Amino acid sequence: MLELSSLEPELFYWARRQEVGSVWEVVQISTVFGAARDYWTVARIGSDVHHMVDDYEFLVRIAMPKTLVRHLRQAAE
Numbered sequence: 001m002l003e004l005s006s007l008e009p010e011l012f013y014w015a016r017r018q019e020v021g022s023v024w025e026v027v028q029i030s031t032v033f034g035a036a037r038d039y040w041t042v043a044r045i046g047s048d049v050h051h052m053v054d055d056y057e058f059l060v061r062i063a064m065p066k067t068l069v070r071h072l073r074q075a076a077e
Contacts, residue, residue: 002058009040012062017055026062029053 007013009031016022030043030050041050 002060004053004058007040007053007058008061009035012045012064014059014062015042015056016059017051018057024059027056 002013007029009029012026012028014024015027016024026045028043028045030041031039032043032050033039033041040053042053042056043050
């Protein structure tokens with residue numbers, strides 16, 4: 001499991017709520033309420049509902065495909 005201190009904003013992770021029977025899902029660490037770590041929330045994919053980071057346990061970060069990273073760099077230039 002990942003430590004909360006190792007999370008990075010705007011990245012995607014496999015995570016699950018810390019409740020009995022929760023399933024693993026893809027979530028994003030959101031900064032919609034502020035860029036400071038205290039304001040980060042968990043945004044569930046396909047939902048506009050945000051949850052507290054402390055309510056989740058995080059398994060692993062999901063890497064962005066290299067083609068998408070290359071596309072984003074070209075768009076920024």
